Amino acid sequence: MAAHAPTGRPNQLFRNLNAKIASIPMMLVALVIFLGGTIWTVFYSFTNSRLLPRLNFVGFDQYERLWASSRWIISIQNLAIYGILSLIFSLVIGFMLAALMDQKIRFENTFRTIFLYPFALSFIVTGLVWQWMLNPEFGVQSVIRSLGWTSFAFDPLYNPDIVIYGILIAALWQGTGLVMCLMLAGLRGIDEDIWKAARVDGIPMWKTYLLIIIPMMRPVFITTLVIIASGIVKVYDLVVAQTSGGPGNASEVPAKYVYDYMFQAQNLGQGFAASTMMLLTVAIIVVPWAYLEFGGRKRG
Amino acid sequence: MADISTLNTTVAGFDAVSSRLASGPSGRKPRRMLSTRNIVLYGTLTVAALYYLLPLYVMVVTSLKGMPEVRLGNIFSPPLEITFEPWVKAWAQACTGLNCDGLSRGFWNSVRILVPSVVVSIAVASVSGYALANWRFKGAELFFSILIIGAFIPYQVMIYPIVIVLRELGIYGTLTGLVIVHTIFGMPILTLLFRNYFASLPVELFKAARIDGAGFWQIYFRIMLPMSLPIFVVAMILQVTGIWNDFLFGVVFTRPDTYPMTVQLNNIVNSVQGVKEYNVNMAATLLTGAVPLIVYFLSGRLFVRGIAAGAVKG
Numbered sequence: 340m341a342a343h344a345p346t347g348r349p350n351q352l353f354r355n356l357n358a359k360i361a362s363i364p365m366m367l368v369a370l371v372i373f374l375g376g377t378i379w380t381v382f383y384s385f386t387n388s389r390l391l392p393r394l395n396f397v398g399f400d401q402y403e404r405l406w407a408s409s410r411w412i413i414s415i416q417n418l419a420i421y422g423i424l425s426l427i428f429s430l431v432i433g434f435m436l437a438a439l440m441d442q443k444i445r446f447e448n449t450f451r452t453i454f455l456y457p458f459a460l461s462f463i464v465t466g467l468v469w470q471w472m473l474n475p476e477f478g479v480q481s482v483i484r485s486l487g488w489t490s491f492a493f494d495p496l497y498n499p500d501i502v503i504y505g506i507l508i509a510a511l512w513q514g515t516g517l518v519m520c521l522m523l524a525g526l527r528g529i530d531e532d533i534w535k536a537a538r539v540d541g542i543p544m545w546k547t548y549l550l551i552i553i554p555m556m557r558p559v560f561i562t563t564l565v566i567i568a569s570g571i572v573k574v575y576d577l578v579v580a581q582t583s584g585g586p587g588n589a590s591e592v593p594a595k596y597v598y599d600y601m602f603q604a605q606n607l608g609q610g611f612a613a614s615t616m617m618l619l620t621v622a623i624i625v626v627p628w629a630y631l632e633f634g635g636r637k638r639g
Numbered sequence: 640m641a642d643i644s645t646l647n648t649t650v651a652g653f654d655a656v657s658s659r660l661a662s663g664p665s666g667r668k669p670r671r672m673l674s675t676r677n678i679v680l681y682g683t684l685t686v687a688a689l690y691y692l693l694p695l696y697v698m699v700v701t702s703l704k705g706m707p708e709v710r711l712g713n714i715f716s717p718p719l720e721i722t723f724e725p726w727v728k729a730w731a732q733a734c735t736g737l738n739c740d741g742l743s744r745g746f747w748n749s750v751r752i753l754v755p756s757v758v759v760s761i762a763v764a765s766v767s768g769y770a771l772a773n774w775r776f777k778g779a780e781l782f783f784s785i786l787i788i789g790a791f792i793p794y795q796v797m798i799y800p801i802v803i804v805l806r807e808l809g810i811y812g813t814l815t816g817l818v819i820v821h822t823i824f825g826m827p828i829l830t831l832l833f834r835n836y837f838a839s840l841p842v843e844l845f846k847a848a849r850i851d852g853a854g855f856w857q858i859y860f861r862i863m864l865p866m867s868l869p870i871f872v873v874a875m876i877l878q879v880t881g882i883w884n885d886f887l888f889g890v891v892f893t894r895p896d897t898y899p900m901t902v903q904l905n906n907i908v909n910s911v912q913g914v915k916e917y918n919v920n921m922a923a924t925l926l927t928g929a930v931p932l933i934v935y936f937l938s939g940r941l942f943v944r945g946i947a948a949g950a951v952k953g
Contacts, residue, residue: 357855358774362782365767365830368823369782373789376800392803439684452936453688455943456695459935461884463901464928467908468694471701471917477714485712512694520943569791576886580905597795602891607799614795625791 377618384611392607401612411613414591417503418620421510421592422571428511429567430560433518438548440519441526451523455516462513466580469509470496496582499589506581506590510574518563525559526552561628568624572617593617702726702922709917725916729923734913735906736895742923745903749883749930751814752899756821757878761871764826768833769859773845783830790827798891805892817892821882829874836870837863873945876938880931900927 387397405411436454440447457465472478475494483491495505529552537547553560575594582590593613601610697714702725704718731741738744771783801820805811810819840863848858889899898906904927908920935942 355774355776355855358770359776361766361855362770362776362779364763364822365770365786365826366782368826369785369789371804372797372801372823373785373792376797377789377792379800380796392799436684436687439680442680444680444684448939450684450688451943452939453691456932456935457691458946459880459931459942460928461886461901461931463884463886463905464924467904467920467924468698470908471921472694472697472714474714474917477709477712477917479714482713482715512691516691517946520946565791573793573795575795576901579886580909583909594793594795598887598890601795601799610795611799614793617793618796621791621793625788629788 380611381615381618384608384615386608386611388607388611390605390607397608401608402616405609405612405616410588410591411593411596413588414593414596417590417592418571418574420503421507421574422568424504424507425510425514425571426564426567428507429515429518430563432511432515433563434522434553436515436519437522437526440523451520454519457513458516460513462574462576463580465509465513466506466577466582469505469512470581473505473508497586499586502582502586502590506578509581510577513577514567514570518567521559521563521566522556525556528559529555561632565625565628569621572621572624593620698921698925698928701918702729702925704918706916706918725918725922726926728916728919729907729926733907733919733923735898735903735910742900742903742907742926745898745900746926748893748897748903749900751897752817752821752889752893753879753882755814756818756825756882757875759818760822760825760829760878761874763822764829764874765833765867765871766859767826767830768835769837769863770855771830771834772837773858773863774855783834786827786830794824794887798887802891812892812894812897814893814897817888820888820892821878821885824888825878825881828877832870832874832877833867836867840866869941872938873941876934876942877945879934880942883930 383392383394384401385398386393386395387400388395440450444450473480473494473496475481475497480491480493483493495501495503495508533551533555534547537551542551573594574592575598578584578590578592578595584591584595593616597610597614597617600606600613693715700717701709701714703721703723705720705722705724708719729741730743730746732739733741771779801823802811805816805819808816810816844862844866845858848862853861883899884901885899886901886905889902893899893902904923907923938945
């Protein structure tokens with residue numbers, strides 16, 4: 340919209356001066372924090388900083404130590420299990436709920452309000468509620484046992500082997516409403532005529548969904564995928580509230596590893612290296628998406 | 640008036656019915672309410688809804704029981720004797736460390752954090768969005784792209800540099816520092832929201848104002864702002880729930896006596912000392928969740944719009 344400004348002024352720098360001044364916070368945040376901060380952290384991950392950041396380069400030492408640490412390996416494994424399962428389940432559950440909601444049902448608003456309200460709650464609240472729900476002495480396990488199935492065992496928060504699934508249940512409860520909403524918006528964006536054409540051709544409903552609607556909703560799925568995935572990498576508060584990383588360190592996640600090393604173990608270098616690995620994970624997810632989404636459009 | 644209009648509609652209805660009767664049945668056969676399809680459909684939805692409601696129900700029920708009753712076993716059973724004592728205790732007496740003045744302290748800390756953070760972050764982001772939409776200058780899009788990409792960078796990567804910056808400025812651990820942090824991390828999404836909204840307004844308005852000699856701020860305050868109330872409400876909902884629910888920034892950028900409610904709640908419930916009082920814990924959890932829940936139930940569709948805007952980027 341540069342055309343609005345009178346042309347032919349001597350100095351380009353002072354054109355739209357007010358707009359530039361007003362954008363200073365944005366520029367500062369973009370340059371200093373997002374760009375500068377990221378570079379700074381990556382840079383210092385090659386040092387052996389402990390209590391305070393120091394410029395004493397040690398090459399890839401921190402990364403070697405990181406990948407040799409069993410706690411980090413557990414974190415990564417947990418993130419992988421949690422990430423893959425929560426992607427699959429939230430997409431499947433979210434889409435199925437959205438498909439059910441799209442059948443011109445009554446009380447749509449009521450149902451949507453119910454499915455989405457957990458999303459308004461914080462991860463801390465979510466974690467604490469599910470900590471209580473899954474409490475083996477009083478929660479789901481004891482209720483089912485009291486119904487007569489005395490050997491029933493489901494105590495994810497006290498069993499290192501399945502603790503990550505306990506966290507997954509809570510995360511799905513909190514997040515599927517959002518996926519449902521996004522999917523519903525996608526379904527609503529599909530032309531009625533497609534449905535009519537499919538009906539005329541006698542294609543059964545499930546087949547229409549599977550072979551026509553879902554491929555048509557590809558952009559919605561990809562956007563949702565990226566949103567869920569970048570949320571997964573950040574998962575922190577939920578684990579802190581629900582298990583504090585326990586039992587032992589069975590439910591550690593990378594974000595918690597970073598926090599603990601930076602602010603508690605006073606081993607900044609490890610923290611920086613771990614956070615750089617997190618950045619790398621996100622980049623693996625986001626860069627191809629951004630390339631497909633924005634890179635292709637410019638050329639096409 | 641009312642009589643005449645009812646009469647009119649009745650007459651119109653009668654006309655429609657009589658014409659339809661004359662031409663014979665048409666249109667789709669009316670569906671029966673209790674078809675198998677409907678039973679399966681509403682059945683599934685109701686079961687799912689119950690699952691989503693269950694934790695809320697358990698929270699409420701547990702928080703209204705006394706400890707002896709909680710220990711008897713069933714978390715799903717309704718309270719035999721309703722008591723509000725856990726609520727009072729959670730609000731005014733629950734202990735974190737040496738302080739035993741309950742969650743009320745965290746609540747007021749959160750309010751003190753929330754109000755300036757919401758105002759400042761929305762003010763800064765709306766002006767940035769406005770500059771991006773209507774006053775494009777060279778390089779503006781580049782900054783904006785960095786901002787949007789930045790939204791995907793894990794916070795853990797940027798936290799320590801921010802700690803250093805705030806420490807250098809002498810505001811690490813203060814309320815001002817936390818407000819700045821919330822403004823920074825609210826920026827990508829809010830700027831995007833405002834930029835898209837302002838770009839969707841008719842350009843003619845902006846042009847007309849320019850011709851009449853209005854400047855940057857004049858157009859912002861007298862034309863854009865009054866026209867954009869809905870989007871400001873959406874941004875507010877987004878920020879109020881987001882900032883209230885924040886935990887990480889609260890832990891990193893405040894000191895124990897100014898911890899926000901979420902952090903204090905976590906400290907109360909997950910403290911290792913003392914007997915676990917599950918009813919007090921659940922009352923405390925509900926109290927912390929109450930603010931975003933109220934915002935959610937009051938705002939309804941706007942909340943959905945807010946998260947949809949927040950979610951669908953680009």
